[in-house]
Structures are given as structure tokens and as C-alpha cells.
Amino acid sequence: MTTTAPLPPLPARPPSGCPFDPPEGLTRLRLEEPLSKVALDDGGWAWLATRYADVRAILGDTRFSSDTSAPGYPVSGMTGGSPRPGATRGFIRMDPPEHTRLRRMVTRDFMVKRVEALRPTLQRLTDELCDAMERVDRSEHPVDLVQALALPLPSLAISLLLGVPYEDHDTFQRLTGTLLSRDLTEEQREPARTELLAYINQLVNAKKAEPGDDIISRLVTEQYARGELTHEDLVAFAVLLLVAGHETTANMIGLSALSLMLDQETAGRLREDPSLVRGAVEELLRFHSIIRNGPRRAALADVEVGGQLIRRGEGVIVAVPSANRDEDTFPDADRLDIRRPNAQHHVAFGYGIHQCLGQALARAELQVVITTLLRRFPGMRPAVPVEEIPFRTDMVIYGCHALPVTW
Numbered sequence: 443m444t445t446t447a448p449l450p451p452l453p454a455r456p457p458s459g460c461p462f463d464p465p466e467g468l469t470r471l472r473l474e475e476p477l478s479k480v481a482l483d484d485g486g487w488a489w490l491a492t493r494y495a496d497v498r499a500i501l502g503d504t505r506f507s508s509d510t511s512a513p514g515y516p517v518s519g520m521t522g523g524s525p526r527p528g529a530t531r532g533f534i535r536m537d538p539p540e541h542t543r544l545r546r547m548v549t550r551d552f553m554v555k556r557v558e559a560l561r562p563t564l565q566r567l568t569d570e571l572c573d574a575m576e577r578v579d580r581s582e583h584p585v586d587l588v589q590a591l592a593l594p595l596p597s598l599a600i601s602l603l604l605g606v607p608y609e610d611h612d613t614f615q616r617l618t619g620t621l622l623s624r625d626l627t628e629e630q631r632e633p634a635r636t637e638l639l640a641y642i643n644q645l646v647n648a649k650k651a652e653p654g655d656d657i658i659s660r661l662v663t664e665q666y667a668r669g670e671l672t673h674e675d676l677v678a679f680a681v682l683l684l685v686a687g688h689e690t691t692a693n694m695i696g697l698s699a700l701s702l703m704l705d706q707e708t709a710g711r712l713r714e715d716p717s718l719v720r721g722a723v724e725e726l727l728r729f730h731s732i733i734r735n736g737p738r739r740a741a742l743a744d745v746e747v748g749g750q751l752i753r754r755g756e757g758v759i760v761a762v763p764s765a766n767r768d769e770d771t772f773p774d775a776d777r778l779d780i781r782r783p784n785a786q787h788h789v790a791f792g793y794g795i796h797q798c799l800g801q802a803l804a805r806a807e808l809q810v811v812i813t814t815l816l817r818r819f820p821g822m823r824p825a826v827p828v829e830e831i832p833f834r835t836d837m838v839i840y841g842c843h844a845l846p847v848t849w
Contacts, residue, residue, distance in 0.1 A: 449481040452490065452759060454624065454734050455835045461828065462701065463776070464763035465734060468492055472764050477750040480759065484518035488738070488757035489750075494768035494789070496748040497760045501793040506739035506758060508796055510535045515740035516757035532682035534796060545799065547665055548679065551603065551657050557802040560599070564810045567598050572818050584825030584846040591815075592695035592845070593688070596807060600687030604680065605656025606645060613641060618685050624735075625836045642680045646673065657683065683800075690732060691804045693834065693841025695811050698726045700831070700845060701778060702812070703823050708780055713816045722780035723808045728788035729778050731763035735838040737792055765789050821849040 453465035471478050476493035491497050500506050510517055533544035550556065571591045578585050597611040606614075620626065620634035646658065650666075653659035658680055665671040671679075702709040712718050739758045744751060752758060766788045767775040779785075791798035798804070815822065824831065825846040832843040 449479050449487050451483075452480045452735070453761075456833070456840075459829070461831070461833045462697075462730065464731065464761075464767055468761050468764035469767065471761075472768060477748055477752075482516055482518035482757075486516070486518060486757075488516035488759050489752055490759050490761060491747070492761045492764035493748060494765040494771040497762070497765040497789055498793050499747050500739060500758055500760055501737065501789065501796070503745065504538070504795070505741065505743045505745050507537050507742050508535055508541070508737075508739060509537045512537075512740040512742065514755040514757045516738050516759055532678045534682060538795065541795070544675070544679075547661065547671075548657060548683070548799065551660075552800050552803055554802045557806050560803070561806055561810065563602070564595070564599060564807055565814070567595055568810050568814045571595060572814060576818075580848050584848045587699055587845040587847045588692070588696050588842055589844070591811065592699070592842075593692045595695065595811060596688035596691040599803065599807060600684060603657055603687070604683055605649065605654045605658050606684060610641070614638065614684055615688070617641075618689055619837075621685075622689065622838045623836060624838060638681065639677065642677050642684070646676045646680060649676075686798075687800055687803070689839055691807050693732050693839050694727065694730065694804070694808060696842040696845050697730045697732065697840070698723075698808060698812060699815055699822075699847075700824065700828075700842065701726065701729070702816070703847070704828070705778060708778065709816060712780065712812070713820065716813055716816075718780055719809050719813050720805075721782070721785060722812065723805055724785040724788065725778060725780050725782050726808070727790040728766045728772065728782075728785050730840070731766045731788075731790050732840040733762050733790070733838070734840050736760065737762075737796070760789075762789055762792075819849045822847050823849065 450467070453467040453471075455465055456463045457466045471490065472492035476491065476496055478490050478492075479487050480490045481487055491500055507515065509515065533541050536544070568591070571594055575585050575590050578590075593615060594611070597615065598608055600606070601608045601611060617634045617638040621631055621638070623631070646662070649658045649662045653663050658676065661671060661676055661679060666673075666676055702712070708722075712722055737760055739760070741752045741754050741756050741758065743754050746752070766772070769775050771787070772782065772784065791801040825848040831845060834841045834843055
């Protein structure tokens with residue numbers, strides 16, 4: 443009599459003592475079994491892709507669906523809550539043509555030219571936050587770089603773009619943190635989801651009553667007024683852009699700052715030659731790869747990937763941190779190299795038609811913050827040993843819960 447060994451869960455935590463490394467087990471899988479099966483918490487399973495070429499093939503192939511209602515889509519284990527129809531789904535969990543129609547409505551707001559026009563505003567906001575840091579009396583307590591800068595800047599920027607009152611940022615940061623926790627159950631997350639939707643619904647109604655100069659108002663006065671969007675669509679847009687617009691960038695700011703504090707040689711090179719910062723941001727995005735739970739797809743047809751047949755109706759999870767450390771694409775991949783010639787080919791923002799809409803904004807924010815911190819705080823360093831920094835091993839989006847610093 444033979445028994446089948448249980449499938450392993452999706453690797454999610456970095457190796458002990460190596461906070462910048464990809465989740466434990468991914469490197470071995472990439473080398474030995476680049477397409478393997480992992481268990482889902484509902485008793486099902488999905489393919490896990492760990493090799494760069496396979497990840498790009500899957501994300502770039504429209505035979506793999508982003509629609510959460512597609513047969514086989516690996517919904518189970520998606521922290522943030524199982525996607526629901528309507529307001530909690532958003533266009534990132536849709537396929538063409540609906541995905542294309544909805545995404546096109548906000549593409550112009552995040553194009554490089556539009557983002558570059560925001561750069562002086564991003565610089566002003568960053569300088570104001572740094573001014574406040576300088577006024578803190580560090581003799582009693584160190585500055586928490588997460589609360590002082592990493593969270594406020596993206597929150598201020600996306601609030602400005604969406605027309606969300608910044609005084610509400612504590613609310614949506616608290617709710618987002620609950621929804622993205624891997625340690626909470628669906629039932630524990632449900633009140634946060636309900637509260638967030640109620641808040642966004644109220645915001646959308648306010649924009650209908652009194653439109654302003656922001657993305658949500660424009661969607662109201664243009665697409666909604668022409669009948670191209672429903673109220674539920676407006677709520678979905680606002681939820682997606684608000685959550686995605688601050689959580690990922692905030693954690694990249696914290697990890698990037700910590701990396702450079704611990705690598706003074708690289709920090710010095712960037713300080714001496716700020717023109718290297720753009721390439722450094724691409725390398726930091728590749729190196730950290732903070733999305734630890736996907737993206738996810740469902741096969742709409744039988745598709746062969748990397749020599750493995752994935753059948754119609756089977757789910758797939760792509761391991762971005764593993765793909766971005768693939769030695770076949772990025773030699774010496776475990777080393778942070780700000781002069782890496784192909785760093786921009788990373789998949790930290792995804793790949794294909796679903797790649798991150800706000801990537802130009804995220805890049806600009808990271809470039810501004812890194813340049814400013816290196817110039818204004820050349821002596822900045824962690825105020826506690828690295829092993830005492832509370833890393834977000836309990837969250838879908840990796841980073842630091844707090845980052846105590848001094849200078």
C-alpha cells in the first residue's frame with residue numbers, strides 16, 4: 443500500500459537570520475522542481491512557478507486568467523480576503539475585454555509624463571517629513587522611519603491623487619494592515635473589509651455631490667456620468683488604487699533605506715553620483731521583491747510551461763521573489779548590485795497586461811526618498827540590532843513593521 447505525502451504550503455517566510463532573502467525553500471524549488479505543487483488551505487492545490495522564464499511565460503500568456511471566478515483559480519490562501527463580486531474585486535482580477543476597458547480609464551493618470559509633473563510635489567512632501575524627523579529629540583527615543591517617512595509619503599501622494607482626506611490615513615492604513623495579514627482568518631478580516639467598503643462608499647458619494655480635482659472625481663464626472671461605470675465600479679477603483687497606492691511603496695522605502703544603511707559602500711557611491719539612483723531603485727525592487735503571495739492565475743486551456751503541462755482548470759501561483767533571484771537571468775543574484783545592467787528586467791511589478799499600473803509613481807517616490815535621505819542624513823543607521831527589527835513575516839507584502847533609526 444502506498445501513501446501520498448502531503449503537499450507543502452506556499453513558502454512565505456525568509457530564512458532565519460536572513461531577512462533580505464526570498465522565502466525559505468524557493469531557491470531549492472527553482473533549482474530542483476521549478477514547477478511544483480503547493481497545498482492551499484482549503485485542501486486544494488496549485489502549481490508554484492519559481493523560475494524567471496516560466497514566471498514571465500505565465501504572466502504574459504492570456505490563456506492564464508486573472509479572473510477569480512475562473513475554474514481552478516487559487517483563491518484559497520489569498521490574504522486580503524477571498525475576492526468577492528463587485529467592489530472588492532477590481533479590474534486587476536478581471537480578464538480582457540473588461541480589464542482593458544476599466545484599466546484604460548485611469549492609465550493616463552499614472553503615465554510617466556504625468557508622474558514626472560508630480561515630482562516637485564513628491565520632493566516637497568519628502569522634505570517636509572524629513573524636516574519633522576530632524577526636530578525629533580532622539581535622546582529619549584529613536585525615530586521610526588516607517589511611521590515618520592515610509593508610510594506617510596505614499597499615503598500623502600495617493601490621497602492627493604484620489605482626493606482622499608489625508609487625516610483619514612490612519613484609518614485606511616489600519617484596515618489595510620488587517621486585510622493583508624497572513625495570521626488572521628477570513629472571519630477576523632471581515633469587519634475590516636466591511637469598514638473599508640463603508641468608508642470608500644461614503645467617499646464616492648461625497649465626490650458625486652461635490653467633485654474635486656482628483657481621479658475619483660474625474661471618474662464620477664466623466665465615465666459614471668456617461669453610464670460607463672456603476673457606483674460599485676467607482677468603489678472598486680477607489681479601493682484598489684488606495685490600497686495598492688501606499689502599502690507596497692511604503693514597504694519598499696523601508697527596506698531600501700535599511701539596505702543602504704547596512705551597505706555604506708553602496709550608499710557612498712549613490713551619494714557621490716546621484717545619477718545612479720534610477721538604476722539603484724530597479725535593483726532594489728529586484729532584490730527585495732516584496733510581493734510574497736502571488737500573482738495568481740487559472741489555466742483556461744492546456745498549456746505547456748517549461749516542459750510541464752498545466753491543464754485547463756488548474757491554478758498557478760508565481761513566486762516573484764524567486765524569479766528575481768534566478769541566476770540564469772541575474773548572475774550573482776543574491777548580491778545587491780546597483781550597476782546591474784539588466785536590473786530593469788525584474789518582475790517586481792508583474793509582467794504582461796496586468797503589470798502594476800502605478801509603477802511610474804512608485805519609482806518616482808523611491809528615487810526621491812533615497813536621494814533625499816542620502817543627502818540629508820548621511821549618518822543614518824539602525825538604532826537597534828538588525829535581529830531586533832520587526833520584519834513583516836506575518837504579512838503578504840514584506841517589509842518592516844517598524845524601523846528605528848538614529849544619526
